[in-house]
Amino acid sequence: MKYQSSVGNFSYSFPDLKTVLAKATPEKSGDVMAGLAAKNEKERIAARLALADIPLKQFLEEQLIPYEEDDITRLAFDHHDPKAFQLISHHTVGSFRDWLLAYETDGALLKRISPGLLPEMVAAVSKIMSNQDLILVASKIRNVSRFRNTLGLDGHFSTRLQPNNPTDDPKGIMASTIDGLMYGVGDAVIGINPVSDHAQSTRNLLEMLDELRKRFDIPTQTCVLSHVTTTLQLINEGAPVDLIFQSIGGTQKTNESFGVTKEILDESYDAGLSLKRGTVGKNLMYFETGQGSAHSANAHHGVDQQTCEVRSYALARIYDPLLVNTVVGFIGPEYLYNGKQIIRAGLEDHFCGKLMGLPMGCDICYTNHSQADQDDMDNLLSLLGLAGCNFIMGVPGADDVMLHYQSTSFHDQLYIRQVLGLKYAPEFESWLQKMNLVDDQGQMLEGKHRHKLLYL
Template sequence: MPYKMTIDGTVHGFADLRDLLAKATPERSGDQLAGIAANGPVERLAAQMALADLPLKTFVGEEVIPSETDEVTRLIMQRHDPAAFAIVSSLTVGEFREWLLKPETTQRQLEAVTPGLTPEMVAGVSKIMRLQDLISVASKREVVTRFRSTIGLKGRLSTRNQPNHPTDDSYGIVASAIDGLLMGSGDAVIGVNPATDSVEDYLRIVSLLDELRACLSIPTQTCCLGHVTTALKAIAANAPVDLVFQSIAGSQKANEGFGVSLSILREAHEAVRGLGRSAADANLMYFETGQGAALSAEANFGVDQQTMEARAYAVAREFSPLLVNSVVGFIGPEYLFNGKQIIRAGLEDHFCGKLLGLPMGVDVCYTNHADADQEDMDALLTLLCAANVNFVITVPGADDVMLNYQSLAHHDAVYCREILKRPPAPEFERWLFDIGLTDSGGRLLEAPPRLVNHMANARLLGA
């Protein structure tokens, strides 16, 4: 169905919903690379105006990727709840934005409407929102998940302690993890991106992390971020797997590029549940996403990268994950060119994930060839805290020596706690005090030598 908008006597036409969403997207390099972006600010404005007038019901009747050929679209349509959608079904996209921003639209109303929202709806409304709109709405939506720690409580900020090492050296991983713990990082997860994806390395890393956690009685969970099929083999060997990790995207073809499908993810979810390492209602999956993933796999089908990102969240919510995060600037300037685009995308991703009911975090990051710097990351981190982001990722010195990109430092988490008043998960907060790393007000203390020695001398498998 074609869509039109007239500005100053010029008629701007958009071939279908897919084209309208792409042209309405705020400027970003990935859509320009794909050849689907608006040809300038006037066409973008026309598309945003046409999108604002579009009835939300349109998204139920028009698919951006045909369900006949895409299991993600089929999942979206199967999980759409007409009763929940009825709350907002009479609204246009512009009126939906106004409803979201109303003071009387609170956590309760947002939670009730969530099953009726599709990724395309939330992506669509985000395109006509300012940054403060994205922050205002997301800050109202609390999504809480639990394993050994409780993540996502309003007013708190959790962190992933990311002790990566270029060769997966056990001593290096442990030293880096302890460095983060001494700065109070790791209540969401202590998670290692392995340099290799062998089952042997996976087994060693999860065993190492589990023993570190057990030795220090840390109320957190651990994860080796290997491929889901490697995790399945490790689970079959009864490895101490807390969370199953996988990168996911918004189309069947893109997920196939990652070597996964919905059926494989379901198998892994059932397998890790079968280990019995958690309470029956614990959340056991960890997903990472990122704008541009589908385009880089030539699997975006003409859909803009932000809408494709939101579609990945439909895959994630199928498995009630403990953690989901957008690695927002990791894919590179081909997709998000500069700090401004990265900041906008990070807030969009967080907003869309939260509206779809996900425990949303963000890897506040950029690659070394992007037109961005650490001050851009300071701005995004602060804005995400205002939006009540569930968690962020921190590494020593903000420099990941294995993945070769810039993220947040453990020190940035201290800034959030002490200046922005965002304490970690309550269980972890108590542990930090009990072990002598914080005072009664939650302020970080210099670790006493006996504590450092205790950590350094902890009996660790393989180190």
């Protein structure tokens, strides 16, 4: 089906829905490299005008990637809830945007419609929204998850403690972990990106973190971000696994390039549930995503990178995860060229993930060869704080010495808490108070009190 619009004296025609979505996308270097982006701003505006007039029902009729060829498409359509969709089925993409922004559309209403949204519908509406729009609508949504503590409550904000080490040295990892805990970092998860995916090395790190957690009775969860098959093996061998981690993408071919299938995820999810390690809930999956993964795997089927990203959320929500975060600038300038593109992508991903019903966080980051700097990350952190982001990363010095990229530091989360009055996960804040690391108001204590962990 062709879609048409006019800008000034110029008429534009787009051959299919896939093309309209790609051309309407804010400029991303990955789409330019793939030959999918609009040639100029006039064509981009024309595509947005055409997109705004497309009925949401059309997305049920025109599949971007055929049902027979892609398991993400099958998942999205098989789990689509017609009853939830009925409330918004009369809308076009443009009027859906207006409805999302309306005062009367609150978080409860957005949660009601979420099961009725295909990822392509969510991607479409985000493309005609300003940054301000994305922040406002996302701020209405609270997607709460629980394992050993409660994440995502209104007025709360969490962090993943990321104590990576270039040689997986236990002493180095433990030093960074204790340092982070003394700054109140780690209520989302204490999570290590291992250098080696070897099962025994992974198990050693899991056991070390579990011993620390139990020794100090820390109400959080731990994770070594090894491949899901390694984690599954370790569960079967009796290792202390809290969360099941896996990077995922928005097409079947992308996930195959990661060495993962839905069947593997199903098996690992069931194995994780069987351990019953959660104390306040059983959300135990941890997914990481990021715009550009489908493009870098040459697995995008001609779909723009942001729409591919939102399609990965259709897979993630099947497993009712504890954590989902877009590692927004990690792949590099080939896909998000500069600070402006990274900031836009972070706001898009956060909005789309939350609208899809996910407990969404963001690794606010960039690679050293990107046209970005820490001021850009400060800006994105501030905007995501306003948008109600569930969690961010806490990396020593904001410089990951193993993955070689720039993220957010232990101090950055203190900044956003102070500016916006945000609290820790409630169970974790009670623990921080018990350890004399924060006061009764949740404010970080100074001086000797903050070193209690070292003395113990």
